[in-house]
Amino acid sequence: MFTESIPFLQVVVPILPEIGLLILLLTVLLVDLFTRLVRKRTLGVVTGVGMIVIMLANLFVGFSLVNDASYAGTALGGMIRYDMLALMFRTMVLIAGALTAFISIDTPVVGKQGEYFGILTVATMGLSLMSAAADLMMVFLAVETASISLYILAGFLRDSKLSTEAGLKYYLFGAATAGLFLYGLSLLFGFTGETNIYNLAAPLGEMFAGDDTGAFAVAVALLLLLVGFGFKVAAVPFHFWTPDVYQGAPTSTTAFISTASKAASFALLVRVFDAVWPVEVAVYWTGLLAAMAVITMTLGNLLAIVQKNIKRMLAYSSIAQAGYTLIGVVALTETDLGTAAVAFYMFMYVLTNIAAFTVISVISNTTGTDEIADFAGLSRRSFPLTLAMILALLSLSGVPPLAGFFGKFFLFAAAVDAGYTWLAIIGVLNAIVALYYYLTVVKVMFVDPNEDTRPLVITPAFAAVLWISGVGILLMGVIAAPWWNWALNAAQSITAMAP
Amino acid sequence: MIPLHWYLLVAAGLFSLGLYGVLSRRNAVAILMSIELMLTSVNLNLVAFWRYLSPETVNGKMFAIFVFAVAAAEAAVGLALIISIYRNRQTVIAEDINILKW
Numbered sequence: 162m163f164t165e166s167i168p169f170l171q172v173v174v175p176i177l178p179e180i181g182l183l184i185l186l187l188t189v190l191l192v193d194l195f196t197r198l199v200r201k202r203t204l205g206v207v208t209g210v211g212m213i214v215i216m217l218a219n220l221f222v223g224f225s226l227v228n229d230a231s232y233a234g235t236a237l238g239g240m241i242r243y244d245m246l247a248l249m250f251r252t253m254v255l256i257a258g259a260l261t262a263f264i265s266i267d268t269p270v271v272g273k274q275g276e277y278f279g280i281l282t283v284a285t286m287g288l289s290l291m292s293a294a295a296d297l298m299m300v301f302l303a304v305e306t307a308s309i310s311l312y313i314l315a316g317f318l319r320d321s322k323l324s325t326e327a328g329l330k331y332y333l334f335g336a337a338t339a340g341l342f343l344y345g346l347s348l349l350f351g352f353t354g355e356t357n358i359y360n361l362a363a364p365l366g367e368m369f370a371g372d373d374t375g376a377f378a379v380a381v382a383l384l385l386l387l388v389g390f391g392f393k394v395a396a397v398p399f400h401f402w403t404p405d406v407y408q409g410a411p412t413s414t415t416a417f418i419s420t421a422s423k424a425a426s427f428a429l430l431v432r433v434f435d436a437v438w439p440v441e442v443a444v445y446w447t448g449l450l451a452a453m454a455v456i457t458m459t460l461g462n463l464l465a466i467v468q469k470n471i472k473r474m475l476a477y478s479s480i481a482q483a484g485y486t487l488i489g490v491v492a493l494t495e496t497d498l499g500t501a502a503v504a505f506y507m508f509m510y511v512l513t514n515i516a517a518f519t520v521i522s523v524i525s526n527t528t529g530t531d532e533i534a535d536f537a538g539l540s541r542r543s544f545p546l547t548l549a550m551i552l553a554l555l556s557l558s559g560v561p562p563l564a565g566f567f568g569k570f571f572l573f574a575a576a577v578d579a580g581y582t583w584l585a586i587i588g589v590l591n592a593i594v595a596l597y598y599y600l601t602v603v604k605v606m607f608v609d610p611n612e613d614t615r616p617l618v619i620t621p622a623f624a625a626v627l628w629i630s631g632v633g634i635l636l637m638g639v640i641a642a643p644w645w646n647w648a649l650n651a652a653q654s655i656t657a658m659a660p
Numbered sequence: 661m662i663p664l665h666w667y668l669l670v671a672a673g674l675f676s677l678g679l680y681g682v683l684s685r686r687n688a689v690a691i692l693m694s695i696e697l698m699l700t701s702v703n704l705n706l707v708a709f710w711r712y713l714s715p716e717t718v719n720g721k722m723f724a725i726f727v728f729a730v731a732a733a734e735a736a737v738g739l740a741l742i743i744s745i746y747r748n749r750q751t752v753i754a755e756d757i758n759i760l761k762w
Contacts, residue, residue: 297723298719298722298723298726301723301726301727301730302726302730305730305733305734309730309733309734309737312737312738312741313737313740313741316741316744319744319747320748321748322748322749322759323759323760325741325744325745325748326745326757326758326759326760327760328741328744329688329741329742329745329757330757330760332737332738332741333682333688333691333692333695333738333754336692336695336734336738337679337682337691337695337698339734340675340678340679340682340695340698340699340702341679341698343698343699343702343727344675344698344701344702344705347702347705347706347709347723348705350706350709350719350720350723351668351705351706351708351709351713354709354713354714354717354719355719356719356723404760405760405761408760409759409760
């Protein structure tokens, strides 16, 4: 298998972001070593700028080579699949990582720790691999690289009861579901003797069509995989960790978990479920996911309404957003629009949620808490912050002409196109419910009185993040077509170019 | 030779014990041990499948090696988190770690 020599570039190009991130990790550790006494701000700047450089390099190389026959398809002995979907999701993950690094600079405690930025880089590496993994081993390794780093990031504030509790809860829930997920992977390997996800569908199909025992065994593997993915994307009934972790973890970590981790998990979910399950099984998993989508949207939105803590509210909102996105996954067996809608939605969600958590960071740096009540009178205290928060909230609720509107539009269009009109209707109803609690925050910002007149400091790092994400939200909304075409290309690339 | 399904039954039994432990134990360290039991049973599964179904490839062996390497890293991080909880609260009972709710 490895007897013929593979040209150097064909080995390097498919894992370019990971190589870049590894170099960045070593650089960050070195910078940490030599800036002990100097200004620690350098750490975050190096990490953030490094990730942006890696993202741009990967985009540049990717767009020129991803359709080139000698690079496209699976690489590195089948471990990685180099295609447009991987390119798009890696871009999202790297953007989220870079913006998180910038937010972390001015987040108390974590901003001065080299380890925080190092582990953030490793987590980004894991998530980047998740976007491209094409082998059961790589799937497991990528998921665990990302998860283990995220547990540490969530429990990073060792002296904070909230943060350590968040870390432990995330760990216990994550490790247990990882065990179930892994058992599912071992069954898939056992049923087929293959580990490449693109070779699994045919033997699994035979087994499913064979007899009742075979069908039952495939169903068990499917359920175990669903548990793992349900945990990663925070879908009901595997969502219990989400509000606790979001509230307890340092705000920059919350921003990262809610965006990059969710995006990469959806990339993996789309790729694995599209490739692994044979046509005969498709009707079952789409049915299960459709049910999960409905419960996830509804429960997330209803529980978000009663929250008093803004991070907790956004946690339930992020559960609801995962529910909307699952609609796209359900639709992907019928139409390419499904995958494209998932990719577009995740891209806009990354930018939008980062903007929201940046505003929360600025405010909690002054007040020390993160209650919705802290937002009272924000419109009179800081106009730029109010504007950024309104952009983020309206985009999350799906108000035109912002990115979120097109995200939801494409998702529901994909559902209708695939024959799931009822799912689209439930999605629209849920979006209306969600509008209520997003607008409650807007009301608090404009109407409620607040005696607190302490100045809100928007540091250059926060300003940069708000600018990047704010402009992104507007751009993806006002000029949605190029992004949508990119997402469509990505969707077509997972089925095209058979390995 | 012992038939394959014996190994699979043992692995499934161990896995179920681990899962039962995760769901029923109150002590965080015991939950961690149960999780390790789940991962170990997966390894048994992988090695048995590899030996009986595709011994000519290295897939199953490699997978098992990755799994226990990752399991070790996971246990290290888990114990570290449990220690930092213990320093803050002087308890490792999962039910008492409940500041965050609703």
